[in-house]
Amino acid sequence: MLEPEEFQQIRPILIEEIREIKEFRRSTGSGLHSQVFPTRGLKMYQCLTGTTLESSGQIWEAQLSLYGALCPACSKPFRTPRAHFCAECGYTLPDGEVAGPLERAAIGPANSAGE
Numbered sequence: 001m002l003e004p005e006e007f008q009q010i011r012p013i014l015i016e017e018i019r020e021i022k023e024f025r026r027s028t029g030s031g032l033h034s035q036v037f038p039t040r041g042l043k044m045y046q047c048l049t050g051t052t053l054e055s056s057g058q059i060w061e062a063q064l065s066l067y068g069a070l071c072p073a074c075s076k077p078f079r080t081p082r083a084h085f086c087a088e089c090g091y092t093l094p095d096g097e098v099a100g101p102l103e104r105a106a107i108g109p110a111n112s113a114g115e
């Protein structure tokens with residue numbers, strides 16, 4: 001999982017890799033299953049977290065800011081910081097309360113958080 005400032009370091013690389021894939025596909029006429037698999041973003045993610053992901057798409061989903069705090073009933077993260085209902089166990093926060101942001105401290109070291 002990435003802190004916002006860490007994701008901001010990787011984001012330009014991911015966007016550049018998407019641009020490179022599109023350019024390769026355009027220039028070669030290859031389809032969606034082209035054999036181009038940029039790895040700069042994945043390598044940077046590994047350097048930052050110590051965790052190896054299989055595809056660059058997983059990096060977009062590994063942002064702490066996308067998830068809510070841990071559910072008090074089941075300890076899984078709420079789906080978003082604005083959620084008040086736990087999709088995992090059905091726990092509902094009191095009226096007017098939302099999960100709030102997921103903090104790295106709640107899930108342990110960078111390289112052990114659900115990856």
Ligand SMILES: [Zn+2]
Pocket residue numbers: 071072073074075076086087088089090091
């Ligand atoms: Zn729950």
